[in-house]
Amino acid sequence: MDAPADSPWSGAGLDPLTGHVLEHLVTVPSADADEVAAAVGVSTAEAARALRDLADASLALRTDAAAPRWAAGPPRTSLSALLARRRAELARTEGLVERLHEMYETVSGPRSAHLVELLEREDEVSARYAQLLKGCATEVLHLAKPPYVTSFGAAAEASGVADGVRMRSVYETEGFSDEVSLATAVRGTGQGGELRLAPRLPVKLVVFDRTAALLPVRGDRPSAGSLVVHSPALVEALADLFESVWRDAEPMSLSSRTDALPPACGHHGTPLTDTGATGSPDPRTREILHLMAAGMKDDTIARVLKVSRRTVQKHVSDAGTRLGARTRFQIALLAAERGWLGESQGLGDAVVGR
Structure with a gap:
């Protein structure tokens, strides 16, 4: 009669159907299995099973032996007794866990084994x-x-x-x-x-x-x-x-691997950057420069961003031309100074392999 963990009745050990049947019973003086089945939308057999489970848990009473009808018991009293039994069961289980752990430590050898x-x-x-x-x-x-x-x-x-x-x-x-x-x-x-x-x-x-x-x-x-x-x-x-x-x-960030960035290349694979020597580069160039400054090689950058190695090199080369830099170290350093790398800090240190 255990309920799934996400059921509101799991703490009482009732499955969702049984809990639903109890919720219906408290709204009527009494009901038979057919009436309960119609009210909760299940078969008569399923309703009868849930009613028997409620009776076994002392949450419902059978009121007529000839033509069985069922009535809910006082919820506060009957559920409190059920929850008390569940708490006692949990306490016994906790005691068993402690005994098992003591046995485990004894068999496992030195006390340091659990560290x-x-x-x-x-x-x-x-x-x-x-x-x-x-x-x-x-x-x-x-x-x-x-x-x-x-x-x-x-x-x-x-x-x-x-x-x-x-x-x-x-x-x-x-x-x-x-x-x-x-x-x-x-x-x-x-x-x-x-x-x-x-x-x-x-x-x-x-x-x-x-x-x-x-x-x-x-x-x-x-x-x-x-x-x-x-x-x-x-x-x-x-x-x-x-x-x-x-x-x-x-x-x-690897968000660009989900194609979050706009297209970065023109018809012939030429990197698209803003015009002007001091303007900011496009998002793809920023991403490539960021990864390069973090110490990644071209092959790795290409794999991370799902672009070709040639595309990476074109973006780096274009950035170097605009910055007047000849080496990757100079490109990363000047890009950081220009603010092309966003909020990243310490990029000069990353380039020299700190």
Whole structure:
């Protein structure tokens, strides 16, 4: 008789139909199964089943043995008794959970085992990641750098983040052309996640609600296994590490991959920019210069924006001509000074690989 979690009757253990039947019964002195079926729009058999469930829960009374009719009991009294029974059941379940946890700690070895888990197989890592992600209620902090594990990305795609969970990711610039990282980033930003790029990341890391963290045993070999950290002090230190990287990373958006920007090229692939040496460039050129200043190479920019490498080079070359710059460093620096890169800060530092 359990109800779906989104049913208003789930706390009382009633399914939606049974709750609907009870709602009808309290509005009439009594009713038989046919009358209830007509009122709630179900078959007589379904109505009879719901009436029996209400009787079993002491929420309805059978008033006539010869021609069965049913009447609701006083809701406050009958439902209070039902809820009291449910609370007692939950208390017994909580006690069982505590006993099981005590047994788990005893069998698992040293007391430190509950502070750090060692996951040795790739399938264990993917399954544990999906479980931790699904259990998140507030935020996910993510540092992503190569090499990537394909099954890990698949687990992320299958799980996703719940509504209301804030996801912030920092990707290492050099590895951002990888198909797994790009697909994961596009999916994350599509779910409302925030994305930044950094020239170099200290470690691969995911922090879940600041209560658990996942990181590889060996950064250069993800297949060697991962650690799940539960120690509050260690998790907080890892969250602080993320925040430090996040502050210095370069914000970016992948919204242009959904064709949000207007067409950027003319009939022959020539970049379209505003006329005049000091005018602002078109949105596509801004996007390309922004990614270039963040340290991305032409191939990576082309893949992120779904354009050709030649298109990227034409935009960069055109910007260089207008700015009177000969190198990518000069282009990024002068573009930042002209305000062509929007609200981005610290672009000169990003170019030199801080």
